[in-house]
Amino acid sequence: MFKLVLLALTDKADGTSALRLATAIAARHKSGFMVQHVSAPHEREQSCVLQLSDERELSARRAEIEAFCRANMPERLTADVMLGSGFVHVEVLKTIRLMEPDLVVIGDQGDAEHCRRELSASTMDTALLIAWEAACPVLVLPPGMPTASNRSLSGTFRRIVAATDLRDGKQDSLTMAASIIEADAGTLFAFHALPLDDAAPDRAVLANALHQAANRLAYLGRNLGLPAETEFVVREGDPSVEILKYARENEADLIVLASDCYAGPQDSSQKKPDTSSQVIAGARCPVMLVGPDAPAAHFRKPRQTGRKA
16 A cells, blocks of 8 residues: 655654554555654754754764664665754655655654744644645654554554544545555544534534534445445534544544644635644544645555456
């Protein structure tokens, strides 16, 4: 399914779990594997970067990254190492456009994220900034995710919650999740949270809204050709809260959602998908972001509907 996996690493962040997950996926799919390390600016003043790493520092950093990979990668898997300096999302997007990976894996950004927030007007996380422009999905290891004996780090995802806001043309999260489930032979949960207004809704009105949302979700499943065993679930409440709650209740190995999931027209234009940020912040399993330019259908094999002659 994935032909080239790119792992993004930064200074002062423990990338062991991210490397473990990325290499497990690469080994499982027999794909190429790349590691990009981005060093944060040494000096900065307000919104200006004053000094980046020089060649001597980059050479020493390459030796460190290569040693780190050799110590933590599985046998028979090799990695191409690339180095950069500056904003992580800028450097990673350059590499994505050049190398065209099928998947980007990104873990804790440590000081690099604090630096980016100081120098950038955007309030979005680095992973979201990448997902918004990347032509591939972005797999994020949330900062609070437990890593000890976490089965999600095996590279095989048996239980996937794919969240959708049911907007037209925004079903790539379902398509991407279905592709992964077909590869891993697991269970797919197609999930929609029905946002509620501040005022308590009439019971009859709420019941009707839930019924319509369930019908819409089931229709999408049939139209997209999701696996027959897919479970369709609709709940009411704050989307980020309900997504996280349902994922924990069902011991999900992976959450898949669009980078602008539940973002209104104004939020989309300003690129502030609050739901995605909150899901990343609270998830206990990896989160896959599918951006507007990620071709989810590219990963999907046509389903066999007829008998062989």
